[in-house]
Amino acid sequence: MSYIDSNLVGNETVLYRGHVTLWAWLPWLFWGTILGLTTLIGFILIPLGYFVIRSNEAGVTNKRLIAKSGLIRRDTVEIPIKKVSSLQVKQGIIGRMLGYGTLIISDVGAAHAPIRFIKEPLRFRQKFFEVQEELETP
Numbered sequence: 473m474s475y476i477d478s479n480l481v482g483n484e485t486v487l488y489r490g491h492v493t494l495w496a497w498l499p500w501l502f503w504g505t506i507l508g509l510t511t512l513i514g515f516i517l518i519p520l521g522y523f524v525i526r527s528n529e530a531g532v533t534n535k536r537l538i539a540k541s542g543l544i545r546r547d548t549v550e551i552p553i554k555k556v557s558s559l560q561v562k563q564g565i566i567g568r569m570l571g572y573g574t575l576i577i578s579d580v581g582a583a584h585a586p587i588r589f590i591k592e593p594l595r596f597r598q599k600f601f602e603v604q605e606e607l608e609t610p
Contacts, residue, residue: 495572557581559596
């Protein structure tokens with residue numbers, strides 16, 4: 473079960489879920505293959521990288537924005553939708569070409585840890601602001 477699903481409270485439901493792109497796995501594949509040619513440790517990197525990447529998640533519920541990164545060490549951000557002041561998207565050239573980027577979530581006065589390698593980050597931001605607008609409209 474995902475972190476987001478296991479931390480829903482009351483009648484909270486997930487409205488949009490951001491996914492991590494598999495392009496984030498490429499460095500793990502590359503170094504795992506290179507090191508695997510010389511040591512067995514290299515081949516451990518490939519499945520480890522997959523699990524590290526899949527351990528990152530972000531979602532918008534009807535009450536808050538939730539993001540988690542980390543497999544063993546966990547970093548989480550859970551901010552009520554009304555308290556989120558900005559949701560920045562950072563994309564380099566490669567990220568724009570391949571359709572991924574980094575989300576930086578800010579509440580009043582503080583930026584939180586970036587959520588890297590989110591697939592279609594502009595769509596995630598759009599969905600978030602749609603939910604935020606629906607909640608503000610009486």
